Each structure stands twice: as C-alpha cells, then as structure tokens.
Ligand SMILES: Nc1nc2c(ncn2[C@@H]2O[C@H](COP(=O)(O)OP(=O)(O)OP(=O)(O)O)[C@@H](O)[C@H]2O)c(=O)[nH]1
C-alpha cells in the first residue's frame with residue numbers, strides 16, 4: 194500500500210452483502226484474495242493467510258482507496274484487528290433476514306469498538322426485502338440502549354446508489370472530526 | 372447585532388398575512404428582525420402592498436410612503452418605485468425580496484431613522500427573537516408547521532387539506548392517523564390546508580378505527596413544502612444541536628444534504644451556524660433538517676456559552692475525504 198493510499202473496511206455476518214457492496218464500488222472485479230498478515234503489520238510476524246474480498250477505487254490523482262471485506266466467519270476475527278490498522282472507517286452490513294440481527298450488530302460493534310471510536314462507522318441493513326420484521330426499529334432501539342450514535346440506513350447491498358450513500362455518509366462522519 | 376425592519380402590510384389577504392408571518396420568523400434566522408406595524412405613522416421601512424386592493428392603490432398614490440415598497444399582484448405591476456411580486460406570493464420569494472431590498476436600500480432606510488430621530492419619537496424596541504409559544508393552530512396552513520406545532524406543544528390537531536382530506540396529529544406520541552391512500556396523503560403533505568386544535572375527547576373519537584403511523588412517514592415530504600425555513604422550538608442559530616438518535620431516512624424524499632448533516636452531528640454536536648460554515652449547505656436546508664429532527668424527536672437545540680464558530684479539521688485526512696466524495700459523486704461503475 195503506497196503512503197497516500199487508504200482503505201475502507203466492510204464487515205458483517207456471512208451473507209450480509211459485503212462482496213456485493215464492494216463490487217458496487219470497485220474499479221476491478223472483486224477478488225477473493227489471500228491476505229498475508231505480515232503485509233499488514235510488522236508486529237505480527239506469523240504469516241497467516243486468510244481469504245477476504247478485495248477491490249479498489251482509484252482517485253483522480255492516482256491514489257487508491259482499498260476496499261476490504263472481512264471474512265464472515267468469527268474464527269477469523271483476529272484478522273480484523275490487523276486489517277483495520279490505518280483504515281479510514283468501517284461499513285457494517287447487517288443482514289435483516291438472519292435470526293437475530295441485533296445480536297449480530299452488537300457482536301461487530303464490540304469486535305470493532307476501538308476502530309470505530311478512533312475513526313467512524315456506518316451501518317447498512319441489507320436484505321430488508323427478505324424480512325417481515327421492522328429490523329431498523331429493532332437495531333435503533335438496541336443502539337439507543339447501548340448509548341451509541343451511528344448513521345444507519347436500510348440498503349440493498351447490490352445497488353450502487355445505496356452503497357454510495359453508505360460510503361458518502363461515512364465520509365461525512367469522518368469530516369466532522371473537530 | 373440584529374437589525375429591526377419595520378414592515379407595513381397594506382390591504383393584504385389573510386393568506387398573504389400568514390405568509391408574511393412565516394417570513395418574519397425566517398428572517399430572524401438571517402439576523403434581520405422584522406416588526407410588523409399597523410399604521411403608516413409608525414415610520415415603516417418597507418410597505419408590503421396588495422396591488423389588487425383599493426387601499427393598496429390608495430397607499431401607492433399617497434405622498435408619504437415607505438422608502439421600499441413591495442407590491443403583490445396577479446400581473447406584474449410596474450411604476451410607483453415598487454418591487455413587484457406575483458400572486459400567489461411564495462414564502463421564498465417574499466423572504467428573498469425583503470432581504471435584498473433591505474440590504475440594497477440602506478441609505479433611504481437610514482434616512483427614515485434620521486427623520487424619526489428629529490421627530491424625537493421613541494425608537495421601537497428590538498423585539499426578542501420569535502418563539503413559537505404564541506403560534507395558534509388557526510394560523511397554521513401547512514402540514515409541516517402543523518407537525519411542529521403538535522410536537523412542540525404536545526397537542527392534538529386536525530389538519531384539513533384540500534378536498535376535505537383530514538389528518539389527525541398526536542404530538543405527544545409523534546403519530547398521525549388518516550384513512551388516506553399514499554398518494555392522497557402525499558398531496559396533503561404538499562398543499563396548503565388548515566389546522567385546528569382538538570381536545571382529547573373529540574380526538575379519541577375521530578381516530579376510532581384508524582391506524583396509527585409514525586410522523587416519520589410524512590415529515591420528510593411535508594418539510595419540502597411547509598414551514599419554509601422557520602426555525603422552530605425557540606432555537607437559535609448558535610444553539611448546539613444534540614442528536615438523540617439517527618433519524619430514520621425514508622427511501623423517497625432522501626436529500627443528500629440531510630444525510631450529510633445528520634452524519635456530521637453523530638460525530639460532533641454543532642450549531643446551525645457551524646454546520647453552515649463547515650458544510651457549505653444553505654441555511655434554509657439546514658433549518659429544514661432541524662425542523663424534521665424536532666418533529667421526529669431526534670434533535671434537541673441547547674443554548675451554549677461557546678459562540679465562536681469552530682472550523683472542523685476533518686481529521687488529518689480532510690483532503691482525501693473530499694477526493695473520495697468527489698469520486699463517488701461522479702458515480703463509478705455502472
Ligand atoms: N434480496 C436481497 N439480496 C441481497 C441483498 N444484498 C445482497 N443480497 C444477496 O445476498 C447474497 C449474499 O451477498 P454477498 O455479497 O455474497 O454477502 P457476503 O457478506 O459477501 O457473504 P460472505 O462472503 O459469505 O460472508 C448474494 O446472493 C447477494 O446477491 C439485498 O438487499 N436483498
């Protein structure tokens with residue numbers, strides 16, 4: 194990663210739309226790549242490789258914004274810490290059609306707590322069309338109880354404009370740092 | 372310091388009076404306090420004249436008129452040294468006209484002040500910034516203002532749109548009741564109507580059999596039409612806006628400026644002035660968002676000691692963020 198480059202992390206449970214979302218943004222077809230942990234951090238010398246989504250967005254001056262999708266399974270959660278290093282912020286996708294979306298959200302908010310506090314995050318509730326329940330209301334309530342204020346939208350992770358909205362909103366959050 | 376402009380309405384119709392009232396509130400958010408005076412002897416700076424009323428024409432022909440005159444008429448009226456606005460007059464147009472004419476005609480306006488001084492008449496006291504305590508349901512002619520009134524005064528209101536379409540508002544719970552289809556409801560959001568306060572008894576019997584729906588379903592659409600930049604709830608431009616919860620944005624009526632402001636407020640509570648300075652978004656749009664926030668009970672304006680406008684740094688990556696945003700706006704791959 195060149196010095197001026199940056200990255201945005203996409204996280205969420207299995208099937209929540211991470212690959213779809215990155216595809217909407219990426220200049221190249223999304224690749225499922227083996228990321229070498231030793232690339233990402235000097236501190237961690239063991240070269241564990243884990244498959245994750247990768248794409249990028251190139252800016253007019255040639256700078257790259259790398260887009261990483263974390264592997265959905267929790268057994269790779271040690272990778273998340275490594276991946277987030279130097280990241281701009283987090284897009285958290287929650288699948289409305291899974292049995293307990295609120296528990297999913299809280300799990301990821303805990304796992305990325307430090308990163309979110311240092312940068313920012315936005316939540317996209319995906320696959321709303323496949324759920325009968327008011328998942329937005331449920332997650333909003335859970336955020337209020339947790340005392341955390343994060344932008345949240347219902348999205349279709351396959352739609353460019355929806356994914357764009359998530360990233361634009363994340364940028365707005367980051368821009369409001371005093 | 373806020374200036375005070377004295378405006379004399381001449382022969383206005385009821386609806387034009389109401390629009391003037393809205394504009395007065397709006398202008399106070401732009402640092403111009405307006406005092407509506409009833410008599411030509413009160414040395415008005417601006418006369419707002421109904422060009423189709425006989426008293427209006429009489430006034431325009433009288434020898435001693437205000438230095439600035441705005442004439443409202445169905446067909447544009449030239450002459451009389453007046454600025455012409457067409458009927459039906461719109462809030463935005465009237466606000467812009469008053470604000471511009473006030474700025475452009477400072478010389479003759481100052482002359483009025485001098486003459487007033489030589490007549491040794493007491494200067495009118497600047498009025499305190501308007502709060503909504505005095506607003507009555509009968510004065511409300513758009514749904515957004517009705518929602519604001521219902522919410523801020525925790526009232527039960529009936530808002531009657533055109534074709535007798537009624538919407539019942541429960542300001543305490545942030546819910547509305549109507550038997551209207553989506554399309555008919557949309558029309559009520561976008562048209563003028565009339566509000567009326569209801570006691571709990573009549574309200575309860577009126578809502579019988581109707582389903583309660585959240586204000587969120589109508590506030591966004593109504594805000595596009597109504598309340599017109601009227602800063603609500605006694606808030607001031609330098610009050611800090613604290614977000615209680617992120618508003619639930621609808622898929623329709625989603626305005627990028629609104630999502631941006633909302634996102635910024637999740638990170639740093641700011642005043643409307645600070646938001647204006649840091650986002651470049653027009654004050655009207657910011658006030659519209661604030662009003663929606665009041666109706667949805669997700670925003671609160673808090674007085675603050677700190678008056679200076681903070682410049683956000685956007686972290687160390689301000690330039691990068693702007694570049695990414697620009698790239699996304701161009702819209703990458705389809
Ligand atoms: N109906 C519907 N399907 C969606 C939506 N978003 C994504 N999908 C579909 O859901 C499935 C899973 O999406 P992916 O993008 O593969 O999800 P993922 O997070 O990458 O999944 P893993 O890599 O397995 O963790 C795909 O078939 C998508 O096309 C949505 O909003 N509605």
Ligand SMILES: [Mg+2]
Pocket residue numbers: 211212213246262
């Ligand atoms: Mg995937």
